[in-house]
Amino acid sequence: MSSSKTPSSTLSAPALKPLKLNSSGLGQSTKPSSPKLSTPKLSFSLGGDSQNTAKSDTTKTFAKPLFAKPKLAALSLGESTANAIKKPAPWSPSTTALILVKREVETHDSMSFTFAAANETLFDFKPGQFVTLAVKIDNKTHYRAYSISSVPQQKQLRLTIKRVPDGLVSNWLADNLNIGDSLSALNIAGQFNSSDCKHKSKLLLISAGCGITPVMSIAKTLLTHDSDTDIEFLHCARDKDNVIFHDEMKTLLSQHKHFNVQLLLENSEGFASFSADDSANKKTDSSALSHQTGMVSSDVIQQLYPDLKERTIFLCGPVGFMKAVENIAQESDFDMANFFQESFTPAANNEQQDQISSDASTASVMLHVPDFSVEKEVVQGSSLLEVLENNGVPIIGACRAGVCGSCKCKVTKGSVKSTSTETLTAEEIALGFVLACSSTVEEDVAVALN
Numbered sequence: 537m538s539s540s541k542t543p544s545s546t547l548s549a550p551a552l553k554p555l556k557l558n559s560s561g562l563g564q565s566t567k568p569s570s571p572k573l574s575t576p577k578l579s580f581s582l583g584g585d586s587q588n589t590a591k592s593d594t595t596k597t598f599a600k601p602l603f604a605k606p607k608l609a610a611l612s613l614g615e616s617t618a619n620a621i622k623k624p625a626p627w628s629p630s631t632t633a634l635i636l637v638k639r640e641v642e643t644h645d646s647m648s649f650t651f652a653a654a655n656e657t658l659f660d661f662k663p664g665q666f667v668t669l670a671v672k673i674d675n676k677t678h679y680r681a682y683s684i685s686s687v688p689q690q691k692q693l694r695l696t697i698k699r700v701p702d703g704l705v706s707n708w709l710a711d712n713l714n715i716g717d718s719l720s721a722l723n724i725a726g727q728f729n730s731s732d733c734k735h736k737s738k739l740l741l742i743s744a745g746c747g748i749t750p751v752m753s754i755a756k757t758l759l760t761h762d763s764d765t766d767i768e769f770l771h772c773a774r775d776k777d778n779v780i781f782h783d784e785m786k787t788l789l790s791q792h793k794h795f796n797v798q799l800l801l802e803n804s805e806g807f808a809s810f811s812a813d814d815s816a817n818k819k820t821d822s823s824a825l826s827h828q829t830g831m832v833s834s835d836v837i838q839q840l841y842p843d844l845k846e847r848t849i850f851l852c853g854p855v856g857f858m859k860a861v862e863n864i865a866q867e868s869d870f871d872m873a874n875f876f877q878e879s880f881t882p883a884a885n886n887e888q889q890d891q892i893s894s895d896a897s898t899a900s901v902m903l904h905v906p907d908f909s910v911e912k913e914v915v916q917g918s919s920l921l922e923v924l925e926n927n928g929v930p931i932i933g934a935c936r937a938g939v940c941g942s943c944k945c946k947v948t949k950g951s952v953k954s955t956s957t958e959t960l961t962a963e964e965i966a967l968g969f970v971l972a973c974s975s976t977v978e979e980d981v982a983v984a985l986n
Contacts, residue, residue: 626660627653627693629667629721636717637692642780646698646746647710652691654718659686659693663757664733664750664850664878665726667695668934668942669719671705679722679942680705681935683749683852683878685781687757696780698746722932725940727958728852728878730754735848736874737765740841742861744772744832744853748780750878751852759792767792768841772800772832772857776807786811786825798840799827832857834864845870851877878939904949904982905929914977920945920952921972924983931972931985938974945972950981 638650653659661667666683686694700706713719727733728750739758743751748771758765773779785797801807804827811824830836837844849870851861858877865875899916903923908930914923921933921943934942938956947968956974957965 625657627655627657629723632657633718633720634669634693636713636715636719639713639715642696643778645778646696646780648685648694648696649709649713650686650692650694651719652693656691658689658691659724661688661724662726662729662731663688663754664729665724666750666935666940667693667724668722668932668940669695669705670722671708671719673704673708678705679932679934681940681942683726683753684724685749685752687753687760696746696749696752698780722934722942725959726750726878728850728876730758730850733848733850733876735850735876736846738843738847739765739767740844740847740849741767741769742772742832742849742851742853743770744857745774745778746780747851747853747857747878749852751850752781752784754850755788755795759788759795763792764794766794767796768847769795769797770800770832770840771797772853773802775801775803775805776810782811782825789825797825799825800832800836801827801829802831804829832860832864834867837861837864838868844868848874849876851875901977902980903927903977904980905984906982907984916978917976919973920970920975920977920981920983923977924972929983929985933973936973938971941971943972944969946970946984946986948982948984950979952976952981953978 633654634651635654636649637652638648640648640650642648661684664683666681668679668681671678671680682695682697684693685696686692697706697709699710741751741755751769755767755769758767769785771779771785779799779801788795789797799807807827808824811827828836841847844865845868849861849865851858853861862875862877865872900913901916903910903912903914905911905924905927908928910927910929912923912927921931921936924931924945925933931945932942934940936943938954939958941959944960944964947970952970952975954970954975956971958971960969960971
């Protein structure tokens with residue numbers, strides 16, 4: 537599928553150009569468009585703090601007559617100029633829809649979707665986090681969480697999504713979402729991010745498959761705001777046809793001297809000539825990305841990164857892959873306080889749901905949801921999320937992996953068996969709150985959503 541330019545919005549021309557404060561806060565302003573208007577003067581009282589002046593424009597709405605002289609209130613003694621100018625509010629998912637402005641094919645089964653907010657606000661998030669989308673399919677709304685692959689504080693938000701076998705929402709988006717279409721979202725969240733996870737100035741980013749999505753956001757953000765950050769990026773993939781962000785990695789490599797990329801491919805046949813082909817991206821040189829054949833192992837990690845213990849590791853990928861890397865780190869006496877991993881991946885979802893399904897028996901227990909008049913006999917060991925959904929309870933299951941917390945509910949009677957309590961506080965757990973997507977019904981239970 538080809539990419540499309542962002543559609544331009546139609547705006548009526550303003551009668552006057554907006555007044556602007558310069559960065560020093562000394563009251564310089566742009567001249568009004570009419571030569572008959574005098575330049576407005578700003579009066580600052582003694583004690584104004586010019587260092588905190590916000591770098592944003594203010595537009596004043598003028599009452600009739602059209603060419604009335606604009607006035608700005610004088611600042612009171614000691615008032616910071618930052619208080620006189622308000623920064624634009626960040627995107628609010630509860631009030632503003634996402635509009636698709638671009639879609640790009642990354643590999644044969646993955647695609648990047650770039651959205652803009654309907655009100656053109658900035659997207660404020662922490663690199664590595666995910667957003668929960670509300671997607672309506674056949675008159676039913678489904679919720680799914682997707683990692684963000686773009687940089688914060690921009691007017692566009694990019695999600696890179698991989699097709700999943702029998703995946704309802706991911707496959708629907710790839711097949712049906714077109715430029716100009718809108719989607720609703722719930723929130724941006726996630727504890728795996730480079731803002732909350734304190735890290736060293738030397739990092740090792742490790743990803744596999746579509747796990748590269750949040751890791752790429754971390755890499756690009758750090759390189760944008762701190763060019764001295766030393767980043768080693770190890771990405772593992774099946775073969776040349778499954779390397780997401782290939783051209784983007786080459787571009788970053790050519791722009792940043794402290795950024796290095798190493799690919800580990802199960803099958804590297806044809807990759808050298810594929811990667812050296814510059815036809816898809818004229819901005820990069822013609823050399824291939826550094827790569828070798830094999831699977832992740834202690835020997836490979838030690839060979840590639842002899843300074844491993846001097847770095848902070850950020851890891852994302854399929855569950856088995858992440859467990860293997862975690863074991864390698866522990867066996868290498870790595871300080872695990874500098875080890876961060878994201879458990880939210882499609883592979884994790886499928887494995888966890890398969891485990892829950894395999895644990896189900898033929899015995900029956902009772903499910904009670906008084907607020908929705910549900911009293912149903914269900915199979916013991918069933919997923920709590922699935923039995924609630926199947927019986928019409930409007931619970932939201934976004935990540936379906938025990939990570940995002942959207943399916944939090946309260947067990948008021950009986951008990952369930954849970955595999956994840958992430959995002960739940962100790963107080964909530966004591967009160968009986970659980971994550972429905974990672975809990976199974978073991979006995980007669982009563983559930984409430986609030």
